[in-house]
Structures are given as structure tokens and as C-alpha cells.
Amino acid sequence: MPRLTFFAQKQNAEDILNKVINKFEQVEDYEVDLTISADLQMVKMPDMKLKVFFKQPDKLKISSEGFAMVPKDGVNLNPLKFLKSEYSAVYVKNEKDEEEKINLDVIKIIPLSDTADYILSTVWIDTENYLVRKLETVTKRGVNVSSKFYYNNTAYALPSKVVVSFNQSGEVKPEQDEEKRFRQSLKGVVTLTYSGYKINQGLKDEFFK
Template structure:
């Protein structure tokens, strides 16, 4: 009876250990990238924002240095680019629980739910769908204290060996935007003619190309004003 009880009590921990092992493989792969630069093309389809596709250069350096350089205006999600990598890199700050397996675009993925152990963490909950065979994150759903929930789908190309995606599609929640006409000086618009965008979700598609990995980016680069 004691043996059975011990097995039952230890069972969840076995699952935890397995999922951590899978996640560890992903983290190990992510950690091979010390820094990178990449050209990005951003297509934003966000309610109440009209913007044409724009280009920028993104720089990243471990552990949490991130910079976007662009001549024009580029809209990116507040979180989702590098935060999850930074968060996952400190294993003492969360616990991971293995969930169901499913298929995303024909790929078998394992759901791993990551819960922060501390109170002060910005991330409340992170769900990762991991392709265990290639140790790649295929999809994430991250809920934070201040930014709501952002779902991201990843597509990989020739930089899959570094776990760096060639395409990221962010699905974000957008709150209703309303500014008084007097503030916007938009008195020309008549109230009956308004074409309100009722959508509350937007998509940002980021195509990434021309990766330069582990070139030894200097810290100064991240201090300079873009």
C-alpha cells in the first residue's frame, strides 16, 4: 500500500521531469545563440491602425539586450520577440508541466505549460507547443500582467539549427481606441459616417531574413539611440 501511495505521489513529478527535459533541449538550442542581427519585414493588420509593410533591422544579445533600428516607423508587439527566451533561460524562476500532444500544421507538438514561481514576474502563464523531434517552439501563448495575452506562431527555415524562426505571426489583443474629435482635430468626420473597426484582435506578421548569428555584437550598439 505504501509503495502504491509513493508511486501515485511521485507520478506528477515524473511528468514534470520529462517536460523539463524537453524544454531543456529547446533552451539548450536557444542558448547556442549568443547574439544575432536580422532583417525584418513587418506587416501589421491591427484594428484602428493603418500602416504599410515596413522594414527594420533587429539586434539581440544574451541575456536581454534587444534593439530595433529602422528609418521608418515599425510596429512590433510589446512582448514576444525575446522575452520568452530570456524568461526560459533562468530555470529557477518557473516550473514546467507537460500537457497533451497535438498537431500544428502537420507537426506533432507537445504542450508545455510554464508557470512562474515568483510573484514579481511579469509573465503570469506561458504555454509552449514544442516540436520535440527538432527541439523547436512552434507556438506560444503568453499571458502577462500588463500586456494581456499574445499568441505567436513560428515558422522555421534554414536557421532552425539555432531555433531562430524565419517567420513569426503574433496575434494580439487591442483595446478599443477612442479619442475625442476635438483632441484629434478631426471635426471633418461626421458621426454617422464613422467606419468603426469592431475587431479586438490584430495580427503582426514578421518575416525574418539574413540572420547573422554569434558575430559578437558589442554592448555599445544597444546603448546608441536608434
């Protein structure tokens, strides 16, 4: 049997994704300081400093000294949270990340639910530590989102930095209204920097009320 065929059969996308999810679930709760820096086309935003608290499976609390309106999904550190709905996963290949000097399994994820807000996701997973290193997603609104994850400590699935770049696909037409043309042309990079993790402190449910 050719080696390539054997290697392809040996890889199971579901098994790999489950190992990534299981690693994230080892973190029962955490507290972390978060700085959000945005470099957006046509939009000026000051850096935001927040404190984020999380408890499994989905309790999240965000606090800040000043006014900060941040979508909770935007600071959720579980990059595979969208797998809660039905999906199909296909193993693509194994490749080398020359920047990080690690091997990555590449998996494509296709939603099976009509309510999913994405069309296709591609995820690059660290084969040794079962950490998501990169995630590319195409949403139903035509937004292409690419997220790069960096880790100071690979023992937990908690990144030290996430760099998110996005752009709206599709041609911008003169006859479109101003708001739609603005959304169509919006591009940018958002950097989330996490520091001072406090992990598995035993946060109580009442804290999140």
C-alpha cells in the same frame, strides 16, 4: 505497467524547456532584417522595416531608416525569455501538428513570482528539433496572445516568421471610459518576417552602446 502511465512519467517538462533554452543559446549573436506588418482592429499602421542586432545574453539594438518605435520585447527571438523568473512547468501531452507534420510536446507554465506579467502560458515544442512552434499566453491585463513560429532552418532557434494574434478578454461596458473601452476591444494580428540572418559574427559589446 500501462503504456500511457510510463509515457507520462518519462516526460519531464523542465528537461524539455532546458533543451529549448540551450538551443537558443547556441546563437551567440545575430543580425537580421525584420519586416513588421500589422492588421489591427481600429488602428491603421504602415509596414515597418528594421534591422535587429542581438548578442547573448540580452544585448539588443534596433535600427531603421525612418521613425519606428518598437518594444524590444516584441522583436526578441527568445520565446521563453519570461522563464528567467520562478515558474512551475507541467507536461500535458504529445500531439501531432498536421500542418507541419511534426510531433509536439505541450507544456503549461505557471509563474510563481508576483512580479510576472502573465497568468498562464502554454507552449508547443517540436520534439525533434527542440524549437518553440506555438506559444499561448494570458497576461495579467487580460490580453490573450497566441504566437505561431515558422522556421526555414531548424539548425538554429531563429524563426523566419512569427505570426502573433491577440485580443483583450473581458466584457466591454458602456460606462467605461473611452481609452479603456478601446483597449478592451482591441484585436489584431502582427506578422514579423525575418530574412538575411548573419549568425555568430562576433559582435562586440561596444556596438550596443
